[in-house]
Amino acid sequence: MWDYSDKVKEYFYNPKNSGVLEDASGVGDVGAISCGDALRLMIKVDEPTQVITEAKFQTFGCGSAIASSSALTEIIIGKTIDEAMSLTNQDIADFLGGLPPEKMHCSVMGYEALHAAVANYRGEVWEDDHEEGALLCKCFGIDEGMIERTVRQNGLTSIEEITNFTKAGGGCSTCAEGLEEVLERVNAEMVSEGVLAAETAFDRTRAVQPVRRKKKDLEPVATGKAPLTTLQKIRLIEETIETIRPTLQRDGGDCELVDVDGNRVMVKLTGACVGCQLSGATIEGVQAKLVEAVGVPLLVIPVAMVH
Amino acid sequence: MKPVYLDNNATTRTDPQVVETMLPFFTEQFGNASSMHAFGADVGSALAKSRKQIQALLGSEFDHEIVFTSGGTEADNAAILSALQTQIGRKEIITSAVEHPAVLSLVAHLEKTQNITVHIIGVDAMGRLDMEAYRKALGPKTAIVSIMWANNETGTIFPVEELAQMAHEAGALFHTDAVQAVGKVPMNLAESEIDMLSLSGHKLHGPKGIGALYVRKGVRFRPLVRGGHQERGRRAGTENVPAIIGLGRAAELALEHMQDEQTRVAAMRDRLEEGLLASIPNCFVTGDATSRLPNTCNIAFEYIEGEAILLLMNKEGIAASSGSACTSGSLEPSHVLRAMDIPYTAAHGAIRFSLSRETTDEDVDRVLEVMPSVIAKLREMSPFWREREVREGAFNPTYA
Numbered sequence A: 001m002w003d004y005s006d007k008v009k010e011y012f013y014n015p016k017n018s019g020v021l022e023d024a025s026g027v028g029d030v031g032a033i034s035c036g037d038a039l040r041l042m043i044k045v046d047e048p049t050q051v052i053t054e055a056k057f058q059t060f061g062c063g064s065a066i067a068s069s070s071a072l073t074e075i076i077i078g079k080t081i082d083e084a085m086s087l088t089n090q091d092i093a094d095f096l097g098g099l100p101p102e103k104m105h106c107s108v109m110g111y112e113a114l115h116a117a118v119a120n121y122r123g124e125v126w127e128d129d130h131e132e133g134a135l136l137c138k139c140f141g142i143d144e145g146m147i148e149r150t151v152r153q154n155g156l157t158s159i160e161e162i163t164n165f166t167k168a169g170g171g172c173s174t175c176a177e178g179l180e181e182v183l184e185r186v187n188a189e190m191v192s193e194g195v196l197a198a199e200t201a202f203d204r205t206r207a208v209q210p211v212r213r214k215k216k217d218l219e220p221v222a223t224g225k226a227p228l229t230t231l232q233k234i235r236l237i238e239e240t241i242e243t244i245r246p247t248l249q250r251d252g253g254d255c256e257l258v259d260v261d262g263n264r265v266m267v268k269l270t271g272a273c274v275g276c277q278l279s280g281a282t283i284e285g286v287q288a289k290l291v292e293a294v295g296v297p298l299l300v301i302p303v304a305m306v307h
Numbered sequence B: 001m002k003p004v005y006l007d008n009n010a011t012t013r014t015d016p017q018v019v020e021t022m023l024p025f026f027t028e029q030f031g032n033a034s035s036m037h038a039f040g041a042d043v044g045s046a047l048a049k050s051r052k053q054i055q056a057l058l059g060s061e062f063d064h065e066i067v068f069t070s071g072g073t074e075a076d077n078a079a080i081l082s083a084l085q086t087q088i089g090r091k092e093i094i095t096s097a098v099e100h101p102a103v104l105s106l107v108a109h110l111e112k113t114q115n116i117t118v119h120i121i122g123v124d125a126m127g128r129l130d131m132e133a134y135r136k137a138l139g140p141k142t143a144i145v146s147i148m149w150a151n152n153e154t155g156t157i158f159p160v161e162e163l164a165q166m167a168h169e170a171g172a173l174f175h176t177d178a179v180q181a182v183g184k185v186p187m188n189l190a191e192s193e194i195d196m197l198s199l200s201g202h203k204l205h206g207p208k209g210i211g212a213l214y215v216r217k218g219v220r221f222r223p224l225v226r227g228g229h230q231e232r233g234r235r236a237g238t239e240n241v242p243a244i245i246g247l248g249r250a251a252e253l254a255l256e257h258m259q260d261e262q263t264r265v266a267a268m269r270d271r272l273e274e275g276l277l278a279s280i281p282n283c284f285v286t287g288d289a290t291s292r293l294p295n296t297c298n299i300a301f302e303y304i305e306g307e308a309i310l311l312l313m314n315k316e317g318i319a320a321s322s323g324s325a326c327t328s329g330s331l332e333p334s335h336v337l338r339a340m341d342i343p344y345t346a347a348h349g350a351i352r353f354s355l356s357r358e359t360t361d362e363d364v365d366r367v368l369e370v371m372p373s374v375i376a377k378l379r380e381m382s383p384f385w386r387e388r389e390v391r392e393g394a395f396n397p398t399y400a
């Protein structure tokens, strides 16, 4: 059973403005019986003021489709066309106290019906840009064509990005497998077209790396590895310092390892770093790098400042 | 007002007598059947009794042909995966388009990942299997055929005995998902060629999360769940003793009520069906009314959507279900009704009423009283209904 808000139930059990609006100034039809929901929105517009004075709907669909349709009519009555057109589907969902993620498409249908009805009123043709290829994400009514376009236009390479850009995969996530397939295919095409670097393309074998959990702050820094021997630790400290040196040298300074005693790391800072007000900051920077690399708490102590 | 529960194909109320039989196995009789002491021995003999009760319901020859599982889904998975291991050199599966997802999602996954070929046999407008397509699909590569005994949405019964014989002529194993049939139709597996059969406790007034796979003596079997030696090595893991005891008792009660199910329950179902068809325009029965479970009827109401119907029914205290997609989170209507080529105009508005031995005449009266206004209210709101001023014969299923 869906977790419908009280407002959704109220608008479903006792819908306002259902039925046919005689002499409507604009009619919008969206959806189709084959999709399981369809909505006809009828509006009456006061020509001089452009205010929507009346709105009625007829809906074939589930409880939230009917509630969304009714909510839409309640929201737009009394608004000017321009005001109404600035509404989003989220406004319909919010009016109803929220919709389950899998039912958000009902609010999208309301949004589209409004645009279709206004286009009809203005004598324009409204194009619905849906239904290209198979419906991939049923929660948000997103088809393969839309995913493919978004991936290409924005150079997306992960499922999280797809969810952020299109919402697909953000509901029940049963479409995750399908999304991965499309992403892998489209990325591969982009690589062969030379518009995407092969290393960044989505690759399911890489994506299945188990996700490591970060340990809590309380514990020493996580390593997940067996404890290092003293020799290994010293080597690691040496190697890490070597990687920091080029940065310091660029600023005219340097850093050398002098000694390691337990968790105390003695270093010699030379050149421009020394005495400069930032040397404290530099030591902290070196310490942070070392702790990260070695994975145990370390104290970096500057020794023998050479002038 | 007393709620009316007509969703027994989804799950049944656990019979209070079943619950009573189960309770001691949570408290005094807590032993592990594998243990070498009195605590274990008592439980062991209780498990043996339960196995015998199921054997009696299925009419099978030996009690050791029953393997307890965690339910119908596990039994289906175990049967199909076992056959692929024992039928060496055979890499094809035959199943029907109207199976439960417990079978259909598994075979789709196998096809995608394991280099298995799957033949999905279609059905006609009444939900009857395309026998010609089945005959053609069978061959020397067929490892297993898995076709349900009765469909959960329409109640349509398949000719499983004939299908099993045909499978054997091709050297294939035959499994049937009988989750909806066990306890509702009499069975005599001792005389049957069926190799494996799945059943589930919660569909026959037993507990949830327990079921069984019947594996005919002599059929080679590879376990799905490996570990200890429980169930003679065919299903590892310490037995869910209370549930197994409950399943046994439920089987015993189902056998006692078989006659009632076949006559009184079927008569109530028929009265419900005839009443709805007479009082509501533009609706029709889906499935094969001549070969159907006694408790099930599925009626498609044109131009309205199933979830909306269920919500209004629920408000009146009546529980049923729809294959409608909206309730399952997808926009496609039921795969069963689509396989039968029921038009979208009707498939979205199909409602399944499934009765049980606990259903009363008053329940049926109440549904007959409430449904016409529920349907009328939604049709008032439907853009498709208004467009059809003439309400005559908008959809005329041509049953071949």
Ligand SMILES: Cc1ncc(COP(=O)(O)O)c(C=O)c1O
Pocket (backbone or CB within 6 Å): B009, B010, B070, B071, B072, B073, B074, B100, B102, B148, B150, B151, B152, B177, B179, B180, B199, B200, B201, B202, B209, B210, B211
């Ligand atoms: C035909 C059929 N097969 C399998 C199942 C699954 O059984 P279970 O819920 O015990 O896993 C069901 C019930 O949902 C069913 O109707």
Ligand code: FES
Pocket (backbone or CB within 6 Å): A102, A136, A137, A138, A139, A140, A168, A169, A170, A171, A172, A173, A174, A175, A176
């Ligand atoms: S189908 Fe549910 S999130 Fe995509």
